Amino acid sequence: MPGTLYLIPNTLGETAALNHVIPEHVQALTAQLPHFVAENAKTARAFLKLVHAVHPLARPLQEIGITELNVNTKADALHALLAPLRAGHDVGLLSEAGVPAVADPGADLVRLAHREGIQVRPLVGPSSLLLAVMASGLNGQSFAFNGYLPTDAALRSKRLKELETRSRQEKQTQLFIETPYRNAQLLEALVASCQPSTLLCVATDISLATETIRTRTAAQWQSALAGGQAPDFHKKPTVFLLLGQ
Structure with missing residues (x-):
């Protein structure tokens, strides 16, 4: 059975308190995910560090898989990004700012997930x-x-x-x-x-x-x-x- 693709919202910029814009249950779920697709791996790790301060990550940050998806990603590379999901692992699609797939390159990956029958779950956050x-x-x-x-x-x-x-x-x-x-x-x-x-x-x-x-x-x-x-x-x-x- 394939995993679930969670659409993870990010803050809209530097904020002193993550809880002001990202609901606690979203942070808690994010902390459990073993794989992420993000525009930029470095900023994704920075976001996960903020989450970790409130909800400890289920595994060390260096063991969490982060694959990049941005404007430079070729269309034929999208299929490989869904590999962890096909193997039964949940994956978080993390936006650089705001919600994924809206003014964001993640929309193509979400469409492909639907085509393959993979469950997509959008999570609440700032748009x-x-x-x-x-x-x-x-x-x-x-x-x-x-x-x-x-x-x-x-x-x-x-x-x-x-x-x-x-x-x-x-x-x-x-x-x-x-x-x-x-x-x-x-x-x-x-x-x-x-x-x-x-x-x-x-x-x-x-x-x-x-x-x-x-x-x-x-x-x-x-x-x-x-x-x-x-x-x-x-x-x-x-x-x-x-x-x-």
Whole structure:
């Protein structure tokens, strides 16, 4: 009988107390797993050390198998990652930040597990996307995550206008993210591309001590930027949301 693939949530950044964002039962289950698939083995070990401080690991850290799955992993390598599961061992799919398989390369492995009849169990933890929707005040009944926008300025502006039109017509909140060092450029593009009445939310460092979440119209953001009041979001994970009015 194959093992179970557990989807293990991670923190959204450095946090003083793991219990603030990762439920205790998730930590306890994580501590028992003999194998993990993670984007980065080094950061996965750092997470397991935090878990160990509260729930001692069932085996020494150096004996726990950690295999990497990231953007460089070839599609034909996924089959081998499920080997421990086929042998009857449980495996944890650990995200680099937040929940696995959402804006995360783990989705392909989860799909393959379903194809092979392997049980998949998602565990509770922080999702920056859902937390951003919750705190934005924008439409939480209908929303879409669009990943990264084009880096080319003209293509990005075109895409933003398309998303704004769709948002206004369907009353649908649009979410997207950016490489943290380009946050300022994206906010400037939003202000320049969107109608003055469009609502824009900038949610930074969600669940961390430095968290800031602010919703304003595009016109209000334009005034803030012109007055030198840009968010403190340089090189910080940020979710952007818009809702056309």
